[in-house]
Amino acid sequence: MxxxxxxxxxxxxxxxxxxxxxxxxxxxxxxxxxxxxGASATGAAYWATNVVSILAPLKDNHVIALINLGVNDFxxxxxxxxxxxxxxxxxxxxxxxxxxxxxxxxxxxxxxxxTADTYAGWIADLIAVRAFLHAGPDERIWLNxxxxxxxxxxxxxxxxxxxxxxxxxxxxxxxxx
Numbered sequence: 001m002x003x004x005x006x007x008x009x010x011x012x013x014x015x016x017x018x019x020x021x022x023x024x025x026x027x028x029x030x031x032x033x034x035x036x037x038g039a040s041a042t043g044a045a046y047w048a049t050n051v052v053s054i055l056a057p058l059k060d061n062h063v064i065a066l067i068n069l070g071v072n073d074f075x076x077x078x079x080x081x082x083x084x085x086x087x088x089x090x091x092x093x094x095x096x097x098x099x100x101x102x103x104x105x106x107x108x109x110x111x112x113x114x115t116a117d118t119y120a121g122w123i124a125d126l127i128a129v130r131a132f133l134h135a136g137p138d139e140r141i142w143l144n145x146x147x148x149x150x151x152x153x154x155x156x157x158x159x160x161x162x163x164x165x166x167x168x169x170x171x172x173x174x175x176x177x
């Protein structure tokens with residue numbers, strides 16, 4: 001799991017909870033494991049620059065990579081720079097784990113609906129050019145909800161306990177479990 005503060009293990013339970021839920025729901029011959037390398041206050045440029053060194057020590061041969069990046073880039077990135085940084089990141093993931101299928105969360109934060117829509121379009125563009133890329137959950141729908149994130153976030157960005165549980169449910173759905 002790669003991402004910003006919405007993924008970082010120090011402040012989130014959903015990555016470990018997702019693995020527990022997947023292991024409880026699947027055939028015993030299939031074992032889910034995770035390496036959570038999410039880092040708070042990071043964006044696509046950080047990951048493009050650091051992904052190789054961050055992934056190098058990881059031992060498991062992952063077949064699925066979940067990525068949630070973009071919200072920290074909303075005010076600071078151009079389309080071409082963001083897309084290039086995400087492609088660098090996902091291409092390095094694929095180099096590290098050739099069998100990996102990569103899922104990109106569509107990010108959202110309060111008062112940034114138009115920007116979130118723009119980034120969702122950019123993600124769709126990227127998915128169209130890499131066969132191993134897939135759409136992850138859409139925070140514009142489930143995190144935003146009908147109350148501008150009040151139910152699922154602590155601050156319009158970060159998941160509260162309801163958001164953590166819903167992140168697990170959303171990822172399980174996307175992964176077919």
